Amino acid sequence: MAFQGTERYVATAELSLAVNAAIQLGRPLLVKGEPGTGKTLLAEQVAESQGARLITWHVKSTTKAQQGLYEYDAVSRLRDSQLGDPRVQEVANYIKPGKLWDAFTAEDPVVLLIDEIDKADIEFPNDLLLELDRMEFHVYETGETIRAQRRPVIIITSNNEKELPDAFLRRCFFHFIRFPERETLEHIVQVHYPDLQARLVKEALDLFLDLRSVPGLKKKPSTSELVDWLVLLLGDEAAQRALHGEGGLPPLAGALVKNEQDLQLLERQAFMRRRRS
Template sequence: MRFQSTETYVATGDLTVAVNAAVTLERPLLVKGEPGTGKTELARQVAASLGLPIIEWHVKSTTRAQQGLYEYDAVSRLRDSQLGDARVQDVANYIRKGKLWQAFEAEGRVVLLIDEIDKADIEFPNDLLQELDRMEFFVYETGETIRARHRPVVIITSNNEKELPDAFLRRCFFHYIRFPDMEVMKAIVQVHFPGIKEALLTEALTQFFELRETPGLKKKPSTSEVLDWLKLLLAEDLGPEDLKRDPAQLLPKLHGALLKNEQDVHLFERLAFMARARR
């Protein structure tokens, strides 16, 4: 099985190599990069390219590693015992299977996405070390060991909000998704908007990259945001001549799709004021 770009996803050469290396080594692929660079979508496209189903585990700040294995609902079992429910005789009725369990017991190979692992507690990655390494875990309530029928393709994403433990990193194949350059970004845009005119695309992306490179910007706009911006430009039927920025503000047209906080809007307003003062 070999991963490659799909009709809806442009994968750079180094990313393709990283995915296929992780699949060959049967190690989790840890993908880092700026928010909005397509890390989560990568897992879905890997599944589509390899013809595999995908199981997605979206991690939150309150997520515990145990939830990925299973959860034992003792409260429901106690309530049912008080009501005389016969189901209480079988503890398996109160075991909720987690995403890893679902991936391990799947009839065929699957892609398992563990999304934004850095959102959880720092111990979260360490708590999954053995399970991801051995591809098995023990269910204490039932006394059974759950082993993976087929080793899943594990893709783990991180926004770099927290440092991950060294022991965890050693077990992964690592890849950092660099922000696309102009040519790669054009290819990405053309996948999503195949009919876009070259002049509009060039002007829009030139402004986009100039905006991203503005010193002092708190949140740089991402790939997903430039796609939203271009969608609005096309919906408004704007041409390259319509994108000329107002010298009084320096803000691009429909900038709300690109700038997501008031500090960055005020930054461009201050830059415009300074430019006027120098004249």
């Protein structure tokens, strides 16, 4: 079944093409883009559209590739041996399967999300090359080989915090999610709030896009922050009226501006506009 987005996820033609190409090739889909553009949500919606189960591996700075395969709890086995526990005779009792193990051994269709791979050590992607390429790995403690019963759809996200190795990139199908055009943003808003007044949508989008275009902004507001902002606007008539104001910060600015440098920049610009008026 070709992916074309879902009722809750607006996918551009380029993104749909990338998802379907990765599935057809049987390669991981590496998705990059600024935070808040829907990279993680994409995996959830691909799973929903394919009728597949989602397995999520959230990568942290301390995550090791081995944890995605399995972990051997030698300490517990030693403790149990000292206590005379009969479980120590079977080493498999101390093997904890990881996310790749779960995905490879699943009998049902699976989408495996490896989320924010660039947070881990630079060697992390290289340590998964063979497993992702061959869809198998060896468990040395038990001597067994875990092979994928059916190839899972693998989606890997990155916020581009660090460069990924060329050998890893070669094995992926790559797509960069560009920030949506105004028409796509309007579609996204309509999906979330179909009954929203056209006037409010236009005014909110005008202000939101103006904010993103401010030179020197350290963190531009994202699509997800636009949606959060609209939630707040819907429940605050005073904030809606403030959209008409000129020369000040946007109403409920904390939903869009997330650091003090950007706040000070916008306040300075607002002050200069008031002086000129």
